[in-house]
Amino acid sequence: MKEGIGPYIVGGFEAERGEYPFMVSLSATAAPNNHFCGGSMIHESWAMTAGHCIAYSTIYVVIREYDTDEPTEQPQMPDEESILVKQQIRHPDYYVTTNGGSENDIALLKLSKSVTWDNFVQPICLPTPDYPTDGVKAVVAGWGRLVYDGISASVLRKVTLPVISNLACRVLMSLNMFGGFNIKDTELCAGWFGFRDSCQGDSGGPLFVKDAGKFTEIGIVSEGFLCAIPLNPGVYTRVSKFVDWIQQTVNNA
Template identity: 35%
Template sequence: MRLSSITIVFLLSSALAAPSPSLHSASSSSCRCGIVRSSSSNRIVGGRETDPQDLPWQAALMWRGHGWAGCGATVVGRRLVLTAAHCTSGKTADRLSVMVRSGRIFNPDAESLRFDVAEIIQHSGYSEVHNGNDFSLLRLSEPIEFPADGSIAPACLPAPGDTYLGATATVSGYGMLSWKGELSVTLRSAHVSVISNAACERAYPGSIKDSMLCADGDGERDACQGDSGGPLVAERDGRFSLIGVVSWGKECAEPEYPGVYARVTEALDWIRENAADDDFCD
């Protein structure tokens, strides 16, 4: 299972820790969710290298004052970042920070920003045994001021009750290029198709819960180790919504074994219960 090997990435990231970008906020504010202003078409397993402005909500979980903590995350509000519970389990807020606006993980871009984590809010229904409710909210110590150029922007929350069945979605992260293979270290993305939980259950009998969403890359495109906690987004009417959080799967891009994500529509009430009134953008 992909999840069981995430510790490989944690160990590797500690050994390759890079100097931290400066800790500060972006200067001006433009708060609209799910908007991509970049016109770049630059190119995870089977994916392509991606300009961070094409994925302005992409974040990376970092050890505070050190390097990468082996997981991705998604900006969803001014002070809120969503990641996977298995990425924060056993960790404390005072050891973590979040990096945004960087196309590289070990030699971060000069434009990258880092924010300390003030609080970890792990979903009470998370199960390490069954991987259900694999959600963790990170409350930042200071708000992100979203710049007018759109280089940092939150993903929208998904429409309640929408299954996104059949949607083409984008998964992104800094993880490995193949199972137990080379680490990408640059931001990459890939397109996958959302499938039904019933179809996913045939690949993973007895393992698929309502709190999970599955997406298929035809055995060619998938998340991999190091992408855990990162975003699966889908576009509707020109806005991108966070529909899944990278969670687990059988190795990476295995034919007939879809990637499994935490289904964000199942956690909307929990997210809003733990958010402040001014956390979200229009």
């Protein structure tokens, strides 16, 4: 997770209402304004998040969320809805590292009821196992803090980040003053120039690209040192490495 708890959007912009209908907020209570992590809808009965976001015995997935300070959404807009998670499934090889990070940082949440797709709730596509990411520009979105240890955003925010190769990520982290993380093939890095990043409260949310009108999730907000530090990329779970596990879990649960 991000040093200091976990990730938020730094240096981005407010998203439009309904712009990313796959986005969900995770809450420890049925009240939708108790956000602690992000996630994404991948199936009418399943959401995906980071393994380190499995922090409560009871979790609710909040769909159609936009402004966490609004008890209900705008007139003529469908209200957000909190759905109880009936099964929390971390990847079987998930573990916390000695530096406080997480390996195989992915989890699936089976909902207590299926959702009905509409303009404000849609699934995000999964990548192919060999999906190319190096050099692409991807978007990360969430309700996390605006600066490290600062206030959290109430309205969903977004920021565009360049995805870099794992080799470049390792080199950058070896050069910065914070030491960095040991980047695995099951992870990817995005953002390195500072001033724009995910951070506390964005953990579990998607890093995604849009191609031919379709959104594809390539990463899950996982870890990093502080937020938006130059030469210190954010680290994301590489979703393409877990597609087989995701499909097997959804099909067999």
